[in-house]
Structures are given as C-alpha cells and as structure tokens.
Amino acid sequence: MFLIINMRNSNGKINWNIFLGMEYERGLFKFEWIPKFLPHILNLKEKYITNDLTITSKFKSSFTWTLYDFMKGHYGYWHKEMSKVDLLKLFSVEGVSSYKDSAQFKRGVLDVAIREINQYTELEAWYVEKKKGRAIVGFDLHWSVASKQETAATENQLKEITTIIDAVEADMWNYLEELGEMDLEKLHLMNIIQKVLKCRVEVTTTLTSTKANEILQRLKGHLCSLQSQLDDARRKKDITSKPNYVPFYNWLDEHE
Known part of the structure; x- marks a missing residue:
C-alpha cells in the first residue's frame, strides 16, 4: 500500500504515489521517495511544527486544530490580519451558506476554536x-504565550504529594484492620485509598505548580474522608476511650 497525494495545477488534478x-x-521500515517529491521533503527540514498530542487530543472541534496549526505555523508573529473570505477558506467553510x-461564523467556527485554544493550549488567543x-470584512487574529507560561512544581510540592501518598500506602492495611468486618465501610475506604494511590x-x-496544587487539594480531601470514616468506625467499636488508643498521624495538621 502506498500513500497517495493529490496535487493541483492550472490544468487540473494530478495523483502521485509518493513512494x-x-x-x-x-522492525525497521525503509521507504524510497519518488524523485519529484524529494525537493518538498528537503524543504520541510527547516519548516515544520510539532504538536503535543496530550494537548491536541482534547480538542473537540476540527476548527481548533486548524487555527492552532495556523498560529503555531506563524512562529514569530503575534497577530495576523485576515479578510473574512480568507478566514472562511482557512477553515474550509467557504461553501457553507x-x-x-x-x-x-463567529459563533459556530471562530469562537469555538478560540475558546478551546485558550482552554487547552499554551497560547492565549483573541481577535479584533x-x-x-x-x-x-475581516479579523485581526492575536495570540501570545507569555501570559500563560506555567512554572514547574516546586520540590516542596513534590515532596508533600509523595509523602502523603507513601503514608497512606504504608498504613492502608492498618486502616482496613480498624474497620473489622464492616464490609460496606471497607469498600468505601478502599475506594478512597485507591484514589490516593492513583495520584x-x-x-x-x-508537572506544573498549578497542577501540583490541584493534586494536593484532592489528596487533602481524600485524607479528610479517610479520617472521618476511621473516626466513625472507632466510635462504633467504642475504642476511642481505651487507654492505649493512638490516632493515625494527621498529615493535614502538619501541612496547614
């Protein structure tokens, strides 16, 4: 099977097998290009863009792909003024009445793409x-990366996250032992522990600082749920009044 590329010239359309x-x-593939296609391949060596699939896979609209590629392909620009006609052609909707x-057009195409770019990518985009x-009659597209650059997670954030997860993992059998034969409570507790370990x-x-903070908030919420369930179980077993009762170490108190 060979890859077909469609080329157009003034006289019509030409189909080429490019291999x-x-x-x-x-495990090794070797391809031989057709000679006519080689100049195009060599020209791409200095003119290409790379996209992070963890970002682009979140796009729900094909219009977002088009606009994001366009902005990434105009590296060094901070805006691009385009006529409405050219923008319709960019999105391949010039034939849609x-x-x-x-x-x-703004509601169904441009605003959709701008919104997803701002939500999912490193770019901040808008238009005039x-x-x-x-x-x-036209739109002046603007985009910037400066205001959305993320800082990396700090050592303290990473240490706090791993410390909480390690502590829950080390104590999980003790947690389950506290509940004795209470099956429903055990299932709920195991679900919370699983959420902690998945972090x-x-x-x-x-990992960015913003994402690290979000993970920490989730972990602290899970810890609150663990402690609450353990307290309920201990009350039912009436063990909190025993002389040798020692509570599990509360990580939330230390990191407040």
Missing part, C-alpha cells in the same frame, strides 16, 4: 473585528 517502494525487516453570516461600515501517576517531570 517508489517500501521494505520491512526486523450559513457561515456567510458573520455572527453565525475589522469593519467596513457596519459589515465585518502517583500524575507526578511527572512536566
């Missing part, structure tokens, strides 16, 4: 309408 051949041996209305009289996979080398 002359393909070989596979022991409803989008000839500017309000519909260009008018001729009362009619919108460990979120501690990565790219």
